[in-house]
Amino acid sequence: MLHRPVCDLLGCTYPIVLAGMGGVARSELVGAVTEAGAFGFLGMVREPVAMICAEVQRLRERQVHRFGVNVIPAATEPALLDAQIATCIELGVPVVGLFWDLSAAVVQRLRNAGTVVVCQVGSVIEARAAEDAGAQVLIAQGVEAGGHVRGDRPLHDLVAEVAATAGVPVLAAGGIVDGADLATVLSLGAQGAVLGTALIATQEAFAHDYHKRRLVEAGVDDTILTDVFHINWPSGAKVRVLKNSVTRGERGDAYSGPRTVIGEEEGRPIHLFSTDSPLRSMTGDFEAMALYAGSGVGRVHAISGAAQRVREIIAEAEALLGSGAVAPAGAMDDLHESAANDDVLLPALNELLEAERAGARVALRTAKEVAESDLKPLVSAIHRDEARWCGVLTKAIHQLQGIPSKRMGAFYDKAMAITDISARLAFLNRGQSWVVRKLEALLPGIRDESIHADLTAMLSSHIQNINLVAARLPTAAKPSVEGRT
Secondary structure (H helix, E strand, C coil): CCCCHHHHHHCCCCCEEECCCCCCCCHHHHHHHHHCCCEEEEECCCCCHHHHHHHHHHHHHCCCCCCEEEECHHHCCHHHHHHHHHHHHHHCCCEEEECCCCCHHHHHHHHHCCCEEEEEECCHHHHHHHHHHCCCEEEEECCCCCEEECCCCCHHHHHHHHHHHCCCCEEEECCCCCHHHHHHHHHCCCCEEEECHHHHCECCCCECHHHHHHHHHCCCCCEEEECCCCECCCCCCEEEEECCCCCCCCCCCCCCCCCCEEEEECCEEEECCECCCCECCEEECHHHCCCECCHHHHHCCCCECHHHHHHHHHHHHHHHHCCCCCCCCCHHHHHHHCCCCHHHHHHHHHHHHHHHHHHHHHHHHHHHHCCCCCCHHHHHHHHHHHHHHHHHHHHHHHHCCCCCCCCCCCHHHHHHCCCCHHHHHHHHHHHHHHHHHHHHHHHHHCCCHHHHHHHHHHHHHHHHHHHHHHHHCCHHHCCCCCCCC
């Protein structure tokens, strides 16, 4: 099972959490993901207490009793924030999520009322401060996240560091859209994943259909981190959105001139450069609004039911991690009798896991640096493959009753010290060649059919990627590849 201790704390079956997206995450969406076994936050930033009461009531009418309410102290007037917190306590809301500037007083007020407090953070320092203040769950948010982004660290780097030092469960957020992403962050030490973009593109989300269509049409390079959408939030707060006329500078200077009304929501004006995203209840120039999207948007290809999407994520993650899987009868005896018994195989698999984790991060960082447009898709694809194999290796280690390593191979620091992209890719190929040789040495002694099949697929994938990269490198940069490469 994917079930982790954080599930018991939140009250869900699977460690999949709907982000508390303002305006978008309302009772219809929260109810759907909850009924599929996940956990959902109502996005109530700056919303009146009457709406909080109404949305909570709707959830309880459909027999949903474990849910959260997300509020943002830094973006809310103090009097309204005080009323929101008081309302959550009065209603007995089981979980409250907080984001942006940490308010230790708010955390303690909620804890004293028996509320579970979840804090989203963008750095290790913030994580420590939130835990010290009394947060019972941390959300480590990577720079890949859609919407407001607190930190500047890649998710894989941040979640591994936060999970290694935190004394409370850690969830991962940022660019996560599918089961492979969930499997990867679990292998990095997180106890679950927080999803936004993938659940905006659902029938139950309160986002306007225009926003949903733009998400499913978007490619891997169609998001941007910007501070132009700033009205209603603290100065300098960055958001990740789909590129549009505003991010291209076609709508003027975001910080000068009179405010321009571009839409309306039930009598409330929507201003150009505001943080409002298109909702069902709005009319106006949606193209010029904040179209929030995480970096994983290029892998969201359809608008579906929220429960269906959650089930797909669960199925893919379980297939990769093999949670609760039992080795075939006699397989463990065979492994003990072979040269690749668990005393030898488990350390080798963990060594490969550390190497793949390093390779995934190198590819992720490099994909962001490459200027050549037709090279970026190749490096991004390698990153997705490396992340996938982290999940496959974790699955095999669990199947052999082992404990997956949380460390990252030294290869990462060595590779990132190489500033020339061609030379770094050549070095990446040498690392992939090492993986090939390691797998070729292990495979003959592995008798478990499922592990053998997974590692054979991993071997083939690495050989293919080596050849693809080698074909793109200048002749002088091509590595000398041994074995089957």
